[in-house]
Amino acid sequence: MEPREKRRARSPGFSDAITSRLGGETITLCYQCGTCASSCPVARITERFNPREVIRLSLLGEKDEVLSTDAIWLCCSCYNCQERCPQKVEIADVIYALRNIAFREGHIPDIYSEFASAILNNGRIATVSKFVEKKRPALGLPPLQPTGLDDVRKILSATGYEKLRQKEEDA
Amino acid sequence: MSSYAIFLGCTIPARQQSYELSARKSLDKLGIKLVDLANMTCCCPPPIQSIDLETSLAVAAYNICLAEDADLDLITLCTGCFESLAMTNAMLREKEQLRARVNKILSNVGREFKGNKEVKHYLQVLKDDVGVDHLKQNISKPLRALKVASFSGCHLLRPSALLKVDDSERPRLFDNLIEALGAKSIEYRNKLKCCGGLLRGYSDDLALNIAREKLANTTKAGADCISTLCPFCFVALDLGQLQIRSKLQEEFNMPIIHYTELLSLALGIPPKELALETHKIKLDKIVDKIS
Numbered sequence: 001m002e003p004r005e006k007r008r009a010r011s012p013g014f015s016d017a018i019t020s021r022l023g024g025e026t027i028t029l030c031y032q033c034g035t036c037a038s039s040c041p042v043a044r045i046t047e048r049f050n051p052r053e054v055i056r057l058s059l060l061g062e063k064d065e066v067l068s069t070d071a072i073w074l075c076c077s078c079y080n081c082q083e084r085c086p087q088k089v090e091i092a093d094v095i096y097a098l099r100n101i102a103f104r105e106g107h108i109p110d111i112y113s114e115f116a117s118a119i120l121n122n123g124r125i126a127t128v129s130k131f132v133e134k135k136r137p138a139l140g141l142p143p144l145q146p147t148g149l150d151d152v153r154k155i156l157s158a159t160g161y162e163k164l165r166q167k168e169e170d171a
Numbered sequence: 172m173s174s175y176a177i178f179l180g181c182t183i184p185a186r187q188q189s190y191e192l193s194a195r196k197s198l199d200k201l202g203i204k205l206v207d208l209a210n211m212t213c214c215c216p217p218p219i220q221s222i223d224l225e226t227s228l229a230v231a232a233y234n235i236c237l238a239e240d241a242d243l244d245l246i247t248l249c250t251g252c253f254e255s256l257a258m259t260n261a262m263l264r265e266k267e268q269l270r271a272r273v274n275k276i277l278s279n280v281g282r283e284f285k286g287n288k289e290v291k292h293y294l295q296v297l298k299d300d301v302g303v304d305h306l307k308q309n310i311s312k313p314l315r316a317l318k319v320a321s322f323s324g325c326h327l328l329r330p331s332a333l334l335k336v337d338d339s340e341r342p343r344l345f346d347n348l349i350e351a352l353g354a355k356s357i358e359y360r361n362k363l364k365c366c367g368g369l370l371r372g373y374s375d376d377l378a379l380n381i382a383r384e385k386l387a388n389t390t391k392a393g394a395d396c397i398s399t400l401c402p403f404c405f406v407a408l409d410l411g412q413l414q415i416r417s418k419l420q421e422e423f424n425m426p427i428i429h430y431t432e433l434l435s436l437a438l439g440i441p442p443k444e445l446a447l448e449t450h451k452i453k454l455d456k457i458v459d460k461i462s
Contacts, residue, residue: 022224022269041365045380073373076381077217078365079329083339092330099221111372115218119230123212125219126181132188139188139446141195144179148210148233151280155233158279159226 010061017101018058024097029087030055036081036091042074049074051081051091058098067102073109103164116164120156123147173300175246175291176238177205178256180214182402183248189446190402193431194248196445198293200438201301201309205246208237214247214255217369228269229276231259235290236282244289246296248431250401254326254334257290261333292327294344294400294430295336306351311439313353316460319433320394321345321356322385322408324401325365339363348430349398352437359392361385368407379418382411386423396426396457398433405429409451426454436461 011017018024036051037043043050049071057066066072072095081091103112118125124147133144156162183191198205211234213219215227235256238245247253263270264286274283291299297306323345331339340363346356367381385408389397399405409427416422427450435445442458 022228041367041381042370042377046377070374073221074370074377076365076367076369076378078325078369080325080363080365083329083331090330093224096217096220096224100223103222109373112218112222116222119213119215119219124181124185125213125216126185128181128185132185135188139192140444141188141191142207144184145207145209145211148212148237151210151233151282152212152230154279155229155276156226158276159223159229161223161226164223 011063012061014061014063014066015059018094018097021097021100023090023093023100026087026089027055027058027094027097030059030089031087032056033086035084035086036089039080039084041078041080042076046074051075051095054098055089055091055094058094066098067105067107070109072098072102073112120153120162123149123152172202172204173296174204174206174243175296176208176241176243178211178214178234178245178247178252179207180247180249180252180402182251182406187402187405187429187449189432189449190248190405190429193429193435193440193445194293196440197431197435197438198296200440201297201306203246203296203300206241206243208241208243210237214249214252216251216255220255225272227255228259228262229273231255232263232273232284233277233280233282235260235288236277236284239285239288240282244291246291246293248293248400249403250292250324250327251403253290253292257292258330258333260286260288260290261335292336292400294327294348297348298344303347303351306348310352310437312437312461314433314437314461315353317354317433317457318357318393318395319349319354320359320362320389320392320397321349322362322366322389322397322399322404324399324404327400328363345398345400345430349433352433354433357392357394359394360388362388366404366407368401368403371403371407375414376418378407379411379415382407383415383419383421386412386415386425390423390425394425395460396428396454398428398430400430412452424452426450426452426457428454428457
């Protein structure tokens with residue numbers, strides 16, 4: 001970790017940006033007890049992710065550090081921390097809010113870029129191949145119903161998700 | 172007979188036909204009718220929630236609307252789908268402003284979320300609609316010789332404030348349903364801990380490390396198999412064992428079996444009808460023990 005004075009300027013409004021996003025509302029309730037970190041299956045095996053530290057840095061306005069390192073992408077969404085937090089900080093949801101902000105600012109891991117395209121192109125994150133679909137009757141499975149792809153695309157366009165995806169492609 | 176709209180999700184039809192087959196056959200045998208509705212789409216699980224949470228809720232709500240408009244409750248097999256849909260159902264019922272925002276989005280496709288239908292995981296349906304006693308009466312091949320390590324996966328139980336399925340620290344539902352089949356549900360270290368599945372593709376090393384611990388703990392406890400509900404847990408532990416063998420030089424040979432597969436075997440459905448050969452870790456030892 002770089003010495004603090006060498007890092008880029010802090011962003012004092014960062015915690016407001018988080019609390020105003022869906023999922024991020026409870027972050028300011030944190031009193032740094034560390035119950036989350038001690039319940040986290042990932043923090044147990046790597047120093048690259050520690051939920052208490054992500055929250056601390058976020059509240060201190062260390063926006064660049066929070067969004068540009070891979071820590072926020074190492075949460076496995078198991079909700080153990082959220083379940084046990086004595087302050088009722090919705091920690092896993094706070095991580096979603098941080099990832100949502102990161103995505104908007106262009107910090108997008110490749111695999112998430114693939115997920116983003118998959119739903120836009122197929123309405124599913126895992127595609128059923130023609131080969132697998134053709135085998136269904138022989139196995140005794142009913143035909144697959146069509147996916148509501150047109151409706152999904154309209155929803156994605158109404159929420160701005162589609163634009164988010166285009167912005168990423170332009171970058 | 173109760174009827175449900177089945178939410179299949181993406182991974183099960185794409186990669187786990189044996190799960191779908193065993194679920195359809197066993198639920199049918201127990202009098203649960205599954206209706207396949209058109210237009211169901213992605214449930215918008217954590218990877219999509221990570222991109223945009225509000226969009227995810229809107230797409231999940233769209234799926235719930237399809238069930239509402241067909242006047243059916245939803246049943247899911249995948250616990251990931253369950254969490255996305257049940258969480259959305261609970262949040263939109265509770266938070267009026269959020270529901271208004273989501274309904275404004277859904278108006279573009281002529282739908283409205285009303286919140287008048289339930290989203291259930293099939294374990295809840297087995298407990299509430301079939302009943303443990305009735306289930307026991309239907310068992311023709313009790314799995315008496317089998318020591319099963321239950322692994323429900325995170326998203327059946329957590330976040331419990333929204334899902335309200337079972338106690339999130341001391342759950343019993345899944346274990347009771349395993350024991351209803353005549354098998355023994357065993358205890359093992361860190362039973363409720365994550366399989367690491369959602370880190371696959373982003374950080375395979377960490378994901379395998381977490382899965383490895385689950386395999387080691389269940390092996391140490393003397394389990395004959397791990398029973399799963401979630402297709403991601405299944406991949407993390409089944410395919411995961413081949414990756415652990417090549418990357419970490421450790422061999423477990425632990426059969427991973429979805430609960431509906433155990434249920435089907437106990438109901439006397441012939442193993443040949445269940446496409447069990449699609450499992451990476453072979454189930455021969457388990458099938459032999461039962462028959």
